[in-house]
Amino acid sequence: MRSNRERTESTRRALLQAARSLFVLKGYGGTSTPEIATAAAITRGALYHHFSDKQDLFRQVLEAEAAAVRDDILAAARPGLSAQAALIAGAEAYLHSMTMPGRTRLLLIEGPATLGAEQALAIDQANAGSTLREGLVEALGMKDVDCDALARLLSAAFDRAALEIDAGADAVEVENAMVWLLRKSLA
Structure with a gap:
């Protein structure tokens, strides 16, 4: 038997996962709250119990994506590395993390278009x-x-690199160019 807290968390997780999938597939504007509720196998009322509106749900999807990128960077830039080595490891981790299907679209295209550049930048500044x-x-x-x-x-250069990779550019070449740029910035 699950507790109320476990049911609440399970419902939130289902909504966030369903919303993420639909926002990646159809974009924010092309996704409706009834679709999200149906995909999560819950009622629209339950959706609005957990999130104030579709934009609140979208913002929380973005915050989760941005936090995942930050966590990948922090894991790569582990303690004991020199500051320069940690930056390079973090740069590589950022570019790798952004290859998660749909992440670039969510964070770099849909986020600024939906929330505005200022809010999308604030989410980025709190994370990567x-x-x-x-x-x-x-x-x-x-x-x-x-x-x-x-x-x-x-x-901005890292974001552009992630967009290039997402569009089909050679990931190794783009990563090498970004590491070169970072090293030059540190020289």
Whole structure:
């Protein structure tokens, strides 16, 4: 017999998984809440019990995706690595993590289009963006560069690289170019 908490978590998980699949397949605009509820095998009322609206559900899907990317970066940039080695390991982990089917579309296309650039950027800054900034601060120390500005520029380059890979570019070539760019930024 499952507790109320276990049932609640199971329902939330089912909704998030169903919503993610549909948002990847059809985009935010092409997905309806009745479709999500049906795919999750729950009622629309239950959906609205857990999420205030479709945009709230979408935001939480994005937050989960962004957190998964951050976790992959942190796992790769393990303690004991030099700051530069950790940044490079994190860069490679970011690009690899973004190859999860649908992730690039959700985080880099649907997210900004649905939530707006400011909210999508805030989600990134709370996750992968913060790991990049922190790594740059540690690696560059007191060099004569604004680490916040550099982090934003490199983040945009990483996002563009993920889009290139998603569009069919050679992943190894793109990753090599990004690692080269990162090394040059740290020199």
